Amino acid sequence: MNRYKSLQQFLNPHFDDEVYQLAAITGDASFRRYFRLNRGQESYIVMDSDPAKLDNTPYIELNKVFSEHGFKLPKILHADEKQGFFLLSDLGNIHLADMLDDKERINHYKHLIKLSAQWAKMPPVEHMEDFDRAFLELELSIFLEWLVEGLLELKVTAAERTLWQTSCELLIENILAQPSVTVHRDFHSRNIMHSEQQWAIIDYQDAVQGPVCYDLVSLLRDCYFKLPHDELEYLLEHAFTEFEQQGLINNTSFATFKQWFDLTGIQRHLKAAGIFCRLNLRDGKLGYMDNVLPTLRYISDVAQEHSSLVELGKWINSTIIPATLAALNKVPTK
Incomplete structure (x- = not known):
């Protein structure tokens, strides 16, 4: 007061x-x-x-x-x-999230892919941290601390911890292999606004120097909205072409680009699922709990498409998701 x-x-x-x-x-x-x-x-x-x-x-x-x-x-x-x-x-009250049933949805995303590429080309400045190994290890630890051990109160076995460490190493190596660009970090439907016929960006203060695919993951694998598979595939190919034209990637195959995208998505969603739980347990913000299960299912589905992460996907699907379902039955979500 x-x-x-x-x-x-x-x-x-x-x-x-x-x-x-x-x-x-x-x-x-x-x-x-x-x-x-x-x-x-x-x-x-x-x-x-x-x-x-x-x-x-x-x-x-x-x-x-x-x-x-x-x-x-x-x-x-x-x-x-x-x-x-x-x-x-005041930028108004129309977010991308309010426009996702629009018949122009694909065109909206294409414009935003171009905008994300322009953002990525911004030169690094003071106050932008590096998305380095220590940063990534800290982000990934949020999943174990706040979801697995916090919300679910699960004791991680020795085998599960080994699986977790091996999987984290793969995810970290994937991110460090990508060209480093300026990254918004939360370039998703709730942080992109449509104001005076222009796209506007909010919550930019956590911008970092990080992997070229990160903001694209935030946009196309949004924790708050799931694009239909065919639209996602089309937009990913469009982004690959756009990023090539903008000079963000060179001599990179689409297969490599897609792997970067998929594994970056797993890292981001592990962190996001943990943060949703932290917002509940630490900050008393319950409204994000509705997003935990869809985020876990993203991780499970994508991980099982990559041979090196199949076991992680199985663990999420067979252990973490059922335990989360049980826990959410005890947690108010509003």
């Missing part, structure tokens, strides 16, 4: 004591809170990002960098960096 009063004190000078309405926007997975501010016919977004919990420097600095390179992002209109309060431009 004290923080909310401080937020109002931050806003009041910018509106000359004019009457405005402030309404909470739900659904963010981080410690940030968002509000929509309405004043007459004007609207803004207010971000509360407590610097005691989050470093806001990347949000501010990367906003400048990506905006200067022509990407449409929320504009930072006013900021109190010490308190972590931001007044942002």
Whole structure:
């Protein structure tokens, strides 16, 4: 409540004591809170990002960098960096997620594949970490800690731990083998907006230097929406051609590109499934639990298409998914 009063004190000078309405926007997975501010016919977004919990420097600095390179992002209109309060431009309320039943869906994805390629070509700057081995090991550990041992309370056997370590090594090697580019990290349907006839990007502050296929996985193997198989295959081939034309990949076969894509997807979905559980167990955010099973099924299905990861897929399918089904029957999902 004290923080909310401080937020109002931050806003009041910018509106000359004019009457405005402030309404909470739900659904963010981080410690940030968002509000929509309405004043007459004007609207803004207010971000509360407590610097005691989050470093806001990347949000501010990367906003400048990506905006200067022509990407449409929320504009930072006013900021109190010490308190972590931001007044942002309002990009509206239409996300890619709201447009997935559109008859133009394939064209939307093709435009976004091109946009992701342009994003990837951004030169590295300060505040972008490297998606290196240590980073990957940390991300993969989230699955065991928060889903297997946390939510499911399973004791991992020696054989399962060996399987896990072998599988993680394959996934890490796959990612490190790819060209390194600028990666958004959460380039999916809830972070891509359609505003004033343009595609706009939010939640860009965790951008890193990482594998060329990562954002493509976020887009085409979205944890929140499953593309029909034929559309996914078509768009993956389209992306391969686009990435070649943009110079992101050279002398790479489509088979290699698809393997990069598939195995990168497994790594990302292992992390995501763990994070959904962490949001529930640590942060009390239950709404993401609906996404755990679809994410696990992605992992199982794709892993069993690759001989080196068949056993991982079987473990997920025969042990983790049944245990998750049982656990979810005890967990409220709203």
